[in-house]
Amino acid sequence: MNIPKQTPEIFSILSKGNFISSNGSKGKLFDVIAYEDNFAILKEFFSHTGYHLEKGYNYFYFSQQEETNTLMEKKLEQFAYYIDVMDFFSSMDTKPAVGTRYRVTQIAEECYANERLKQKLFALSRREKMTDKVTEIANDLTTGGFFEQEDEDTYKVMDAIHYLEQVISLITIEDDGEQTNP
Amino acid sequence: MMENRRILNRIIFINIANTDYASIEIAGNTCFVGTNNMGKTTLQRAILFFYSANTRGLGISSSQKSFEDYYFQYPNSYIIYEIATEESIFHVMVYRNNKLFYRFVESPFVQEHYIDNSEALLPKQIVARFNEQRINYSDQIETFERYRNIIYGADPDKKYKKFALMKGNSNYHNIPLAITSIFLSSESTIRAEFVKECIANSITTKHTNIELKTVERQLRQFTERYQDIETFFRKENSQRGDLIKDNFGNIRNLKHKQRSLATELGGALKYGIEQKETLVEQVNAKREEITAVEQEFREKESIHQEKNKEVNQEIGALKSKLREADKKLKEYEDKGIRELLLKAEEKPQLALELQARETEYATLTAGFSDVEQQFKTxxxxxxxxxKEFENVLNAKGLQLDRKLEEDKNNLKENYRKEEGELKEKFRSETDRYKQLLNQKELERKDADFKEKDIHQKKYFDKEIGLLKGHLEDIARHKVERSSLLSIKNNTIESLKKEGDHIRDKNKLTSEQYVSRNKEEVTLLEEKIKGIDAKLSIHQNTFFGFLQENYPDWYATIGKVCNEEILFNQDLNPRLLKKQIDTLYGIELDLSNVSVYSKTLDEYEQEKSMHLEKLAQLNHAFLEFREAQAHEEQSRLASIGKKTAHLKNEIAQLEYEAGQDEQKEKQYNLDLLEWKSKGEALREKDLLEIYSVQEAIKKESASLKQTISELDAVLSKDTATLQKRFNDKLVQVTKAFEAEAAKLKEQKEEKVAEYDERKANLQKEKSKVLKTKGVDDTRIKKLRSEIETTKAALDALDKHAELINDYRKDKRELFDKIEEFKKEKEKFEERIKQSEREFANEKQMHAKRLSQYESDTRALAEELKRYTDGLEHFERHFRERALFDRLRHVIEPAPAEHSEIGIIGLCSQLLANDTEYHNQFEKFRNNVTEFAGRFRPDNHLNFKINAQAGEGEYERFAAYLQDFYNENKIQTSIAEVAKSHGMLIDAIASKMKALIEHKGRIDKMVSKMEADFSRASFEGSRLIEYIKLKSEDSENKVLRKLQRIAEFRDQNPFLYGEANLFNQANKAKAEIDKRSVELLNDLQKTISEEKHEEIRVQDLFELRFRIKEGKNDTGWIEKIDKVGSTGTDMLVKAVIYITLLNVFIKESTEKTARNFFVHCIIDEVGQISATYLKELINFAEERNICLVNGLPNESKLETHYNYTYKFRKDQNGFVKVVPLLTMSIEP
Structure with a gap:
């Protein structure tokens, strides 16, 4: 089995819980994984490490079959936050479609003009300045691998955003009215 | 004193720095003694300035005053360098007039020329003095470069040749550099780096350095551009690009459709409004017509009822008459009217009887007197x-005749009357039927006309006409389109051919160019190879031998030997006798013969010329290729643009064709539907008319039948009447005849009775006459007869009134019963007829009404359709934003009928809008994703401003389409290929230029090594050896650069195609990939290593090894401490001097080493006298004079030719005082 020479680099990114998106700066690694049989080879290879290489629409990530409840809880909390952040970005004039470039100053300006957006942002970050708040949530999404910072002011939406969208679409709201969506 | 060498003899300071005047002779090893800050370094620097002529390379820190400002504080500040040569002494004056200038003066320095009354003169005055003294001097030398060229004998101007210190070659600048480097490296540690630098500086200029910043910038630009193109070619992006194209097409189609729907809606709305008004009027008119028809019918109905009422009254009257007749008849019957009538018939006879009996009785009773008389009487x-009887009888006969005639007449009259009535009755009946028949005939004709009309009528003519008009339009457009399509396709085809032609032509040109270029390159490479071959072996050839042992061989042997002999290694030359200019003993005058051979420098020059030409060829090739690619791309782009434009038009035409096809289908279907509707309607109408015709036919037939029947009945009835008349006539005649017979019989009976009575009377007369007596029985019988008759007459008189009444009733009623009945039947028939007629009228009215109602209903339905449409538009469309967006299209549209209808159009527009938004959402996402894959400032300009709205996305798509159509990527590919080629070429050629020095470095290192070995210090045996070796460089960037250069060498013609992204040729693709990887690696390494440039010294690593006494340093990179301080100093000085010596050898013509240079090494106080002596000797052997500085006086200074002490006078001016003026022989 000839594993690609970039395998250590791939592993070091994915094992940190990050994504490899086709439209990011690691696009070449995406190409490597997607090249011919490499995905199957790497999946097999990584399975020995306890990670399962998963494929999304134009992105790759690791999943783990067995996770502790604490970890799962933490992840769920994290997701609840991501959902709110996604809600924030989806309420903007420019929706977070793959490839969209957001400038922190531009988002902050829109928040100044849109009270509802501003409220959402205030609920998400406790920073003082508007731009700091925006930067904080953009950085959070960047840490999660859903955004990528291109320069000091610009963030780009990665293909991995599909992962968030998919998870959000999987959430069902019970009919009994008492149980509410997290 | 004349020197037999060329040397900087003296340096004179006039108003320089802290010195007012100092003249220091330095034509040998010189030592400056002085404490710190006394001006030692100032003087040393001034000596260095003589050699370097570079104000910036003197070790003056940036915080200090500049050289000019510190040294030349006054307009009459001068540094004068006096140079001694074999022939004479000249001097160079340096002065400042804003900037520094030089002047060479053909005389030794004379103080009076410069100073008058202890005051230094200004340059102009000095020049004036030179003129006065007829001293030659040069022009003002304005640049350092020019000065250096003159001093180092490299100035092309021959008049300056005499001012040269040495005959330097093109690398003479190594000497000042080495001197400077030695002076500046005042550190105690000698680093290999420094030596390397010196070596580098001595063999090269800064131009050979590879500026990594520039390379990195070019690499970054290349990598970014490459990455942009790579991103462009990514599968996802090309798919996305197609999607965007499709989306954009869909959006445009949807917009197009939206506009056409909006126009149609606008037209339909206006048409609807117009139609609504018209239809309202039509519906109202129809309703009025219905009302009128109903009114008319009602009037007819009342007339009909009125008419019937009268007839019914007549019938009623007749009925009551008949009833009365019946009743009376019954009453008369009951009263025995028949008998009474019979009796009344006998009344005249009874009256006659009575009269006769009464007369007889009177006669009988009157007397019997005259029997004759009596009897006569x-x-x-x-x-x-x-006679009376006969008269009565005659009267009766006459009466009978009269009665017969009367009866006959009555009968005839009755017959005629009845016949007339009958005929009248039938005529009226027949006339009525005939009238009906005529009417039917008219109706038939009308129906026939209608049938003909129906056959000829064009149903839904307007609709069909409209559809046919549309279809004709479509057909016309189809034809136009088809011709347009063929024209456009042909144009595309010819454009394609043109494109192919351009490509082929360019390919051919390119191939020709490449082959020509290759040939030239090969030629040059061969030449270079040849030169390299010569240079690599020259030391072992005749040429090398001559270089080494026969300095002026060029002028003699060089003219008679060709290169073959010169570079032959097997000649084993030996120098037997010098200065004999003969060829195998024959003397030749070679003054007019040109030199065959070239000098080493000339070879080098030729090689570098070839290399330069090679680089030029490569560059020209890249330029050509890029220019060609550009030109091809621009021409192809215009073709592509035209083609795309045509394709767009074709797509538009095809779209229109598709739309038209659909419309055509729809119109054909509609046409068919209208036609079939029309046919169905025609059939219905025909069926109706046929049924009407059939009914008319039937009715006509029945009417004819009825008429013929009536005729038959009339004939029959006439016959019956005739018969009845005949019968009655016969009966009357018979009755008459019977009456006549009865009368005749009665007459005969009476006549017989009269005759008998006459006979009886005769007899009686005779008897009376005979007897004259009277007979009473007879009288009695007469009496009773009279009485009976009278009683009978009385009874008749009694019933006379009844009979009269009867007769009157009979006359008035009973005899007219039949008439009454007939009359009644006639009236009843009339009523029936009237009812029938009215029923027809009613039927026709119902039919008309139903037609009107159906027409009204159809109109109302149509009206409702328009009203609903307009209402729908008002309620569900007008308030929408879509309407506002399309208002400008909807409102000006001209009125036109629409098959789809307003509601349909509104729904289609809304559906279209929804579809448009859905498509646009997809389109926007695709554009965002596409643009997002590129760098934000990508050179392909795939940038999107998300906030700029829909137009921005459409602009992007249009740009992208143009980009694809014009194949703009080719320009980028060509540019990238060029920058790739140029980068690799530049790196390779720079590396080549740099590596070129490797041989010289090795040579220099070996020369140094050799020089070191000569520094045996035999006397002291202090230093056993100093060794030097070079190793391969450890510089990572250099290695990467080398790999690129090697790659370039291995793949010299990889630039055949101007496309790094062409995957068709796998081997080439691999090479391209590899080269790009190499460049990427280099960029990465440059940014990691943070070197600013790659210099000659980076080509190698230098190692020292020094053994001093028992100390062996081993191979070290820097000489930090070798033994004691003195030893250390010595070793370093030895190294410095060796370096300088080697550089001088390298940089001057070998044949004329008749000059000395100064090596300025400060602070040599630590070296012991013995070693210093050895060092001085070591330097002297190499024609180098040492200029050293000592802080204090010691015995060391005795070893120098000149020793000066520095001190300051009372004015603070530094005074340089010679301590010893004679050199001391060791």
Whole structure:
């Protein structure tokens, strides 16, 4: 089995819980994984490490079959936050479609003009300045691998955003009215 | 004193720095003694300035005053360098007039020329003095470069040749550099780096350095551009690009459709409004017509009822008459009217009887007197009676005749009357039927006309006409389109051919160019190879031998030997006798013969010329290729643009064709539907008319039948009437005849009775006459007869009134019963007829009404359709934003009928809008994703401003389409290929230029090594050896650069195609990939290593090894401490001097080493006298004079030719005082 020479680099990114998106700066690694049989080879290879290489629409990530409840809880909390952040970005004039470039100053300006957006942002970050708040949530999404910072002011939406969208679409709201969506 | 060498003899300071005047002779090893800050370094620097002529390379820190400002503080500040040569002494004056200038003066320095009354003169005055003294001097030398060229003998101007210190070659600048480097490296540690630098500086200029910043910038630009193109070619992006194209097409189609729908809606709205008004009027008109028809019918109905009422009244009257007749008849019957009538018939006879009996009785009773008379009277009475009787009878006969005639007449009259009535009755009946028949005939004709009309009528003519108009338009457009399509396709085809032609032509040109270029390159490479071959072996050839042992061989042997002999290694030359200019003993005058051979420098020069030409060729090739790619791309782009434009038009035409096809289908279907509707309607109408015709036919037939029947009945009835008349006539005649017979019989009976009575009377007369007596029985019988008759007459008189009444009733009623009945039947028939007629009228009215109602309903339905449409538009469309967006299209549209209808159009527009938004959402996402894959400032300009709205995305798509159509990527590919080629070429050629020095470095290192070995210090045996070796460089960037250069060498013609992204040729693709990887690696390494440039010294690593006494340093990179301080100093000085010596050898013509240079090494106080002596000797052997500095006086200074002490006078001016003026022989 000839594993690609970039395998250590791939592993070091994915094992940190990050994504490899086709439209990011690691696009070449995406190409490597997607090249011919490499995905199957790497999946097999990584399975020995306890990670399962998963494929999304134009992105790759690791999943783990067995996770502790604490970890799962933490992840769920994290997701609840991501959902709110996604809600924030989806309420903007420019929706977070793959490839969209957001400038922190531009988002902050829109928040100044849109009270509802501003409220959402205030609920998400406790920073003082508007731009700091925006930067904080953009950085959070960047840490999660859903955004990528291109320069000091610009963030780009990665293909991995599909992962968030998919998870959000999987959430069902019970009919009994008492149980509410997290 | 004349020197037999060329040397900087003296340096004179006039108003320089802290010195007012100092003249220091330095034509040998010189030592400056002085404490710190006394001006030692100032002087040393001034000496260095003589050699370097570079104000910036003197070790003056940036915080200090500049050289000019520190040294030349006054306009009459001068540094004068006096140079001694074999022939004479000249000097160079340096002065400042804003900037520094030089002047060479053909005389030794004379103080009076410069100073007058202890005051230094200004340059102009000095020049004036030179003029006065007729001293030659040069022009003002304005640049350091020019000065250096003159001093180092490299100035092309021959008049300056005499001012040269040495005959330097093109690398003479190594000497000042080495001197400077030695002076500046005042550190105690000698680093290999420094030596390397010196070596580098001595063999090269800064131009050979590879500026990594520039390379990195170019690499970054290349990598970014490459990455942009790579991103462009990514599968996802090309798919996305197609999607965007499709989306954009869909959006445009949807917009197009939206506009056409909006126009149609606008037209339909206006048409609807117009139609609504018209239809309202039509519906109202129809309703009025219905009302009028109903009114008319009602009037007819009342007339009909009125008419019937009268007839019914007539019938009622007749009925009551008949009833009365019946009743009376019954009453008369009950009263025995028949008998009474019979009796009344006998009344005249009874009256006659009575009269006769009464007369007889009177006669009988009157006396019997005259029997003759009596009898005569009797006879006459009898005769009278008979005559009376006959008269009565005649009267009766006459009456009978009259009655017969009367009866006949009555019968005839009755017959005629009845016949007339009958005929009248039938005529009216027949006339009515005939009238009906005529009417039917008219109706038939009308129906026939209608049938003909129906056959000829064009149903839904307007709709069909409209559809046909549309279809004709479509057909016309189809034809136009088809011709347009063929024209456009042909144009595309010819454009394609043109494109192919351009490509082929360019390919051919390119191939020709490449082959020409290759040939030239090969030629040059061969030449270079040849030169390299010569240079690599030259030391072992005749040429090398001559270089080494026969300095002026160029002028003699060089003219008679060709290169073959010169570079032959097997000649084993030996120098037997010098200065004999003969060829195998024959003397030749070679003054007019040109030199065959070239000098080493000339070879080098030729090689570098070739290399330069090679680089030029490569560059020209890249330029050509890029220019060609550009030109091809621009021409192809215009073709592509035209083609795309045409394709767009074709797509538009095809779209229109598709739309038209659909419309055509729809119109054909509609046409068919209208036609079939029309046919169905025609059939219905025909069926109706046929049924009407059939009914008319039937009715006509029935009417004819009825008429013929009536005729038959009339004939029959006439016949019956005739018969009845005949019968009655016969009956009357018979009755008459019977009456006549009865009268005849009665007459005969009476005549017989009269005759008998006459006979009886005769007899009686005779008897009376005979007897004259009277007979009473007779009288009695007469009496009773009279009484009976009278009683009978009385009874008749009694019933006379009843009979009269009867007769009157009979006359008035009973005899007219039949008439009444007939009359009644006639009236009843009339009523029936009237009812029938009215029923027809009613039927026709119902039919008309139903037609009107159906027409009204159809109109109302149509009206409702328009009203609903307009209402729908008002309620569900007008308030929408879509309407506002399309208002400008909807409102000006001209009125036109729409098949789809307003509601349909509104729904289609809304559906279209929804579809448009859905498509646009997809389109926007695709554009965002596409643009997002590129760098934000990608050179392909795939940038999107998300906030700029829909137009921005459409602009992007249009740009992208143009980009694809014009194949703009080719320009980028060509540019990238060029920058790739140029980068690799530049790196390779720079590396080549740099590596070129490797040989010289090795040579220099080996020379140094050799020089070191000569520094044996035999006397002291202090240093056993100093060794030097070079190793391969450890510089990572250099290695990467080398790999690129090697790659370039291995793949010299990889630039055949101007496309790094062409995957068709796998081997080439691999090479391209590899080269790009190499460049990427280099960029990465440059940014990691943070070197600013790659210099000659980076080509190698230098290692020292010094053994001093028992100390062996081993191979070290820096000489930090070798033994004691003195030893250390010595070793370093040895190294410095060796370096300088090697550089001088390298940089000057080998044949004329008749000059000395100064090596300025400060602070040599630590070296012991012995070693210093050895060092001085070591330097002297190499034609180098040492200029050293000592802080204090010691015995060391005795070893120098010149020793000066520095001190300051009372004015603070530094004074340089010679301590010893004679060199001391060791």
């Amino acid at each position: 009797l006879f006459s009475a009898l005769e009278n009676e008979r």
